[in-house]
Each structure stands twice: as C-alpha cells, then as structure tokens.
Amino acid sequence: MNYEGLKIPFHVGIIMDGNGRWAKERGMTRSQGHEAGFENLKKLSEYIYAKGVKVLSVYAFSTENFKRSKQEVDFLMNLFEKKFKEYSELMKKRNVKIVFSGKKADPLPKSVIRIMKEIEEDTKTNTNGILNICINYGGHLEIVEATKKISSLVQEGKLKIEDITEESFSHYLFQDLPPIDFLIRTSGEVRISNFMLYQLSYAEMYFPSIYFPAFDENCFDEAMLVYNKRDRRFGGVKDEDKNH
Ligand code: IPE
Numbered sequence: 001m002n003y004e005g006l007k008i009p010f011h012v013g014i015i016m017d018g019n020g021r022w023a024k025e026r027g028m029t030r031s032q033g034h035e036a037g038f039e040n041l042k043k044l045s046e047y048i049y050a051k052g053v054k055v056l057s058v059y060a061f062s063t064e065n066f067k068r069s070k071q072e073v074d075f076l077m078n079l080f081e082k083k084f085k086e087y088s089e090l091m092k093k094r095n096v097k098i099v100f101s102g103k104k105a106d107p108l109p110k111s112v113i114r115i116m117k118e119i120e121e122d123t124k125t126n127t128n129g130i131l132n133i134c135i136n137y138g139g140h141l142e143i144v145e146a147t148k149k150i151s152s153l154v155q156e157g158k159l160k161i162e163d164i165t166e167e168s169f170s171h172y173l174f175q176d177l178p179p180i181d182f183l184i185r186t187s188g189e190v191r192i193s194n195f196m197l198y199q200l201s202y203a204e205m206y207f208p209s210i211y212f213p214a215f216d217e218n219c220f221d222e223a224m225l226v227y228n229k230r231d232r233r234f235g236g237v238k239d240e241d242k243n244h
C-alpha cells in the first residue's frame with residue numbers, strides 16, 4: 001500500500017499474541033506456533049521500518065510467561081538462543097539498533113542473557129531505528145526497578161529529589177524510549193498484560209482478532225489506516241471545537 005500522506009507513528013508497540021491458538025486451529029503444536037510467530041516478526045518488522053516507523057517494541061516473553069510448562073518455556077528460550085543472531089544480522093543490514101527490555105537475570109538462561117548482551121553491543125551504533133524486544137519483561141517490574149535505581153542514587157547523594165521529573169524518569173527504565181504512539185495486540189484479547197505501562201500513557205490502541213503468525217503486511221496497512229482515523233487530543237481541545 002502507498003503510505004503517501006499518512007501519519008506514521010514514531011513508536012509502535014506490538015503484543016504478539018495468539019501463536020498457540022493459530023497452531024491449534026491448524027492441528028499443529030504450540031511450538032510450531034511460536035516458530036511461525038518468530039518468522040512473521042522477521043518479515044513484518046522489515047516492512048514496518050521500510051514504511052518509516054523509527055521505534056518498534058515487541059512483547060516476546062513476559063515475566064508471567066514463566067508460569068507456562070517447562071517444555072514450552074524451554075522451547076521458547078531455545079528459539080531465542082538459536083534465532084536471535086540471525087535476526088540481528090537482518091536488522092544490522094537495515095542499520096537498526098536492537099535493545100532488550102526486561103531483567104537480564106534468573107530465571108532467564110545464561111546463554112540467552114549472553115546473546116542479548118552481545119546483540120546490544122553489536123548493534124549499538126546503528127542509527128536508522130530501534131527494535132526493543134521485551135523478554136522477561138513486566139511493566140510493574142520495570143517501574144519498581146527504576147524506583148530502586150533512583151532511590152540508590154538519592155541515597156548516595158548523586159541525585160536530588162527535585163531533579164526527578166516526568167522527563168527524567170524514563171532514563172531509569174529498562175530502556176530510555178519515546179512514548180508509544182500506537183499499540184497493536186493481535187488475537188482479539190483486549191488487555192495490556194503488563195506491557196510497557198509507563199510508555200503507553202497516551203497510546204492509541206488497536207485489537208485485531210487475527211493471530212500473530214497471520215498478521216502480515218496487509219494487516220499492518222489496515223492498522224495504519226485505523227491509526228490515521230484517530231483523533232489524538234492529549235487532553236486538549238482543538239481550536240475549532242473551542243466554545244465557552
Ligand atoms: C504469544 O502467543 C507468545 C507468547 C506469549 C510467548 P501465546 O503463546 O500466548 O498464544 P495463545 O494466546 O496461547 O494463543
């Protein structure tokens with residue numbers, strides 16, 4: 001689709017949900033669903049950057065997802081370990097920097113943590129966009145961790161309480177990113193599930209019923225049309241609507 005004249009959100013968030021149901025409908029295993037979801041992310045993200053989005057945040061594994069069966073968690077961790085390198089090569093070609101949000105600590109396997117750090121180091125000078133992959137991520141955890149960082153700095157005398165502002169707070173989050181403009185959650189669930197609570201404050205939200213492995217370029221085009229119909233007011237009133 002031609003995007004001429006369309007407003008492009010600067011930061012898009014995607015809660016990539018529905019891999020399991022996508023697989024079940026096709027008589028496949030949940031693992032196959034996750035694999036298909038990952039392949040879709042590779043293709044879709046290339047398209048999203050090509051269309052001019054600068055920051056893309058994707059929810060790959062929440063802190064709560066550790067509640068799933070050992071087999072499913074192990075499969076996903078292996079998938080990350082095996083496929084992230086190849087994905088980062090693809091993003092390097094696009095000059096996109098990859099960062100990871102979430103706690104790089106237990107219960108994440110050490111091998112996955114190592115790859116996450118290597119990829120961040122390897123892509124840190126890329127300037128054409130940012131891919132923020134949320135793994136072992138929770139919105140509550142992110143805010144609590146930021147509060148701890150800030151408290152220690154204050155305790156050590158390195159930060160003054162009056163210098164903690166709405167602008168400076170984001171420096172202490174897992175990654176210092178601009179606010180999310182547009183959130184897409186696939187699979188028809190209408191909830192946030194602990195995703196980027198701080199960054200979503202004024203995001204427009206869209207909940208298509210399609211499962212993530214099937215959310216293709218045409219679905220993203222449709223999402224952009226939806227975004228362009230939204231009237232973002234940020235609490236204000238447009239000049240033409242003012243009457244007192
Ligand atoms: C999203 O798909 C991927 C992860 C949470 C890792 P699900 O695995 O949640 O798929 P459904 O919701 O069971 O269909």
Ligand code: IPE
Nearest residue numbers: 015016017059060061062193
């Ligand atoms: C959210 O999906 C997490 C990811 C997509 C990684 P879930 O499938 O875990 O969320 P709930 O349990 O339906 O809220």
Ligand code: MG
Nearest residue numbers: 017018019020
């Ligand atoms: Mg789900």
